[in-house]
Amino acid sequence: MFSFRRWGNELYTGRRSHDIVGRRKTWFITAVALMVASATLLLTRGVNLGIEFVGGSQFTVSGAETTAEQPANDVVGETGGEPPRVSAVGDDTVRVQTGRLSDVETREVRDGLAEAYGVPVDDVAATFIGPTWGQDVMAQALVSLGVFLVLISLIMVLYxxxxxxxxxxVGALVHDLVVTAGVYAAVGFEVTPASVIGLLTILGYSLYDTVVVFDKVRENNAHLLTQDKRTYAEGANLAVNQTMVRSINTSVTGLLPVAAILFIGAFLLGAGTLRDISLALFVGMLLSTWSSIFLAAPIDAALRERRDTIAKHTRTVLERRERRRRAAGDEGEVDVTATTADLTGVGVVAGRHLGQTAQPRRKKGRR
Structure with a gap:
């Protein structure tokens, strides 16, 4: 029977390993395909921008007998306007957003909504929202994103x-943002300032997991050039395996409350306003876990192996390993076993046993 605890212990000690860094081309192709698909959706379908970004009129009906969308659609349709965006806010409040209406049209829609939902006219609040505020929020969010990336880059370079x-x-962060935006374009959820806040929030989740993995990569490869037991990529792969359970546990504990808000609050209870931020958090946290494991460390390993010193060390390790294997075969050695992995010694990485100790075949004594 599969034991998650035993699986995690075996990954950390090195007795079990998944070849993640060694299969980095597969993950790179997958990530690029997801980003291209997301960019295509954004260019063709676009995103459903909220009223804060495009402007328009908003009506809030309090104490409504029902929170159904059809009465609002019928009322706005009689004025000849575009189909409204209707969402339930709580058990007896309905929010109706339309394009910009004239004063006469605003009064007609307000009276119609009061009659359709069985409330006094005074319980229907009508406001006009200009696009300036939403555009300011977007501009500030982009500035914050740029400052965040610059500061994080400087801190990581120094650390x-x-x-x-x-x-x-940064590659993992860009992947998470682009694919999350593509999901919004695919499902058609409304993009509001809350959605933008959710997109910025997932950067913290993605960066947190990535830094944990990188810290282990640095620890495993601290004395890389003074040993010939494993390559840089194999040390990075060991680090990914050692931190995999921690990343999964962190993501699961974070996803549970977000999933409750998204699926229970937004869909079952009808709190449509919660979808704006909960979808960004849910998708972003899933992607950040995937990217920290399958993108961040593989990208680092691919770039590191382009350096002359790392490339030379990798060739040396592989050549010596091949010579030892051939020598062991020529001498007829059997029963090859691997030593237990530790943080600075030899580990089982990339699906292979490193640091093998040979058990020579026992010779028969003379009669």
């Missing part, structure tokens, strides 16, 4: 002392 990890972390 890890290499730019390859910065590229891996």
């Amino acid at each position: 890890f002392r290499t730019w390859t990890m910065v590229v891996g972390a």
Whole structure:
């Protein structure tokens, strides 16, 4: 029977390993395909921008007998306007958003909504929202994103002392943002300032998991050039396996309350306003877990192996390993076993056992 605890212990100690860094081309192709598909959806279908970004009139009906959408659609349709956006806010409140209406049209819609939902006219609040506020929020969000990326890049360069990890972390962040935006374009959910806040929030989740993985990569490869037991990619793969359970547990505990808001609050209870931020958080947290495992460290390893010193060390390790394997075969050695992995010694990475100790065949004594 599968035991998650035993599986996690085996990954951390190195007795079990999944070849993640070694199969990085597969993950890169998958990530690029997802980003291209998302970009295509954004260019062709676009996103459903909320009233804060495009402007328009908003009506809030309090104490409504029902929160159904059809009465609002019928009332707005009689004025000849575009189909409204109707959402339930709580048990007895309905929010209706339309395009910009004249004063006469606003009074007609207000009176019609009061009659359709069985409330006094005074319980229907009518406001006009201009697009300036939403555009300011978007502009500030873009500025914040740029400042965030610059500061994070500087901090990571100073902490890890290499730019390859910065590229891996930023690449994972860009992947998460683009694919999340593509999901919004695919499902047609409304994009509001709350959605923008959700997109910025997932950056923290993605970066947190990535930094944990990179810290383990640095620890495993601290004395890389002074040993010939494993390559940089194999040390990075060991780090990914060692932190995999931690990333999964962190994501599951974070996804549970978000899933409750998205599926129970937004769909079952009808709190449509919660969908704006909960969808961004739910999709972004899933993607951040995937990207921190399958993108960040593989990108770093691919860039590191382009350096002359790392490439030379990799060739040396592989050549010596091949010579030992051939020598063991020529001498007829059997029963090859692997030593237990530790943080600075030899580990089982990339699906292979490193640091093998040979057990020579026992010779028969003379008679």
